[in-house]
Structure formats: structure tokens, C-alpha cells
Amino acid sequence: MSQKSDTFQRILIARTDRIGDLVLTLPLAVELKKKYPDSHITFLVRLYTAEIARNCQSIDEVMIAPEVNGAIQSTALTNQIKAGGFNLAFLVFPDKSVSWACFRAGVSIRIGTAFRWNITCG
Numbered sequence: 001m002s003q004k005s006d007t008f009q010r011i012l013i014a015r016t017d018r019i020g021d022l023v024l025t026l027p028l029a030v031e032l033k034k035k036y037p038d039s040h041i042t043f044l045v046r047l048y049t050a051e052i053a054r055n056c057q058s059i060d061e062v063m064i065a066p067e068v069n070g071a072i073q074s075t076a077l078t079n080q081i082k083a084g085g086f087n088l089a090f091l092v093f094p095d096k097s098v099s100w101a102c103f104r105a106g107v108s109i110r111i112g113t114a115f116r117w118n119i120t121c122g
Contacts (some may be wrong), residue, residue, distance in 0.1 A: 008036050012081065012089040012107065014044040014098045016065050016072065022049045025092050026056050033058035042084060044098070065098070072097045074104075081105035 011032055015025045022045060029041050042061040043053040053062045063084070066076040074097040081089075082105035089102045091112025102110050 008032075008039050008088045010084060010086045010088070011036070011039050011041045012044060012063075012084065012086040012102070013041065013092060014089060014095070014102070014112075015049075015092045016044060016046050016095055016098060017093045019049050019052065021093065022052055026053075026058075028090060028092070029056055029058040042086070044081075074101050077101040078104045081107065 013025065013029055013032075015022045029043060032039065032041055040060045041058060042063050043056075043059045044063045044065055045053050046067065047064050050062050050064055053059055063080060066073040066080070072095065077097065078101040081101050084105075086102075086105070086107045088109045089107045089111065091099055091102065091110060094113045099110070099112070
């Protein structure tokens with residue numbers, strides 16, 4: 001499926017877990033900016049990882065996930081995402097509250113999963 005470069009004007013990358021995982025996801029923003037240079041890329045993170053995301057030149061905006069006692073507040077997040085007008089979201093870390101917020105906010109293309117399978121090798 002080919003897309004015009006103006007198709008994805010507002011891109012959200014959600015990575016709301018640990019610092020190391022966030023660092024490993026930064027190249028996604030770099031590659032998306034290369035592919036869609038005119039797009040606006042927002043990185044959704046937790047407060048304690050925000051400064052790392054802010055230092056990536058390919059990220060235009062950092063969105064902090066609203067939390068209470070360590071739990072992401074889905075309704076508040078839905079409102080933030082809806083206000084951002086995103087038409088593409090990469091849900092890199094499987095978090096049901098983030099997945100539902102993107103769905104309820106009307107993000108038309110959501111790439112990722114809402115859960116992680118526990119696989120063991122014997």
C-alpha cells in the first residue's frame with residue numbers, strides 16, 4: 001500500500017514504559033521523519049522519560065501521559081490525543097489504556113497491540 005507523504009501529517013508514537021525501551025524506540029521517530037519530513041511527530045511518554053524524548057531532533061512534540069498514582073488516566077489521555085488530531089499512531093508498548101484512548105480519540109490508523117503474549121520456551 002503506497003501512501004502520499006502528506007497522508008500522515010500528525011503521527012503519535014506511544015512508549016509509556018521504561019527508559020531503555022524508550023531509547024530503543026527513538027530510531028522509529030528518525031525513520032518516520034525521513035519518510036514523512038513534513039509530518040508532525042509527537043512522542044507520548046511518562047513524565048520521567050520526557051527529557052530523553054525532547055532531545056531527539058526528529059520529535060516535534062512530547063506529550064506526557066496523565067497519571068494518578070502511577071496509573072494512566074484514560075479519559076484525560078483520550079482528550080489529549082483527540083486535541084492532537086493524529087491520523088496515525090504507533091502503540092509500541094502494549095498498554096490497554098493507551099490503545100483505548102487512541103481508539104476513542106478517533107485515530108484512524110493504529111499500529112500495535114493492546115496486550116503482550118507471555119511466551120516461554122522449554
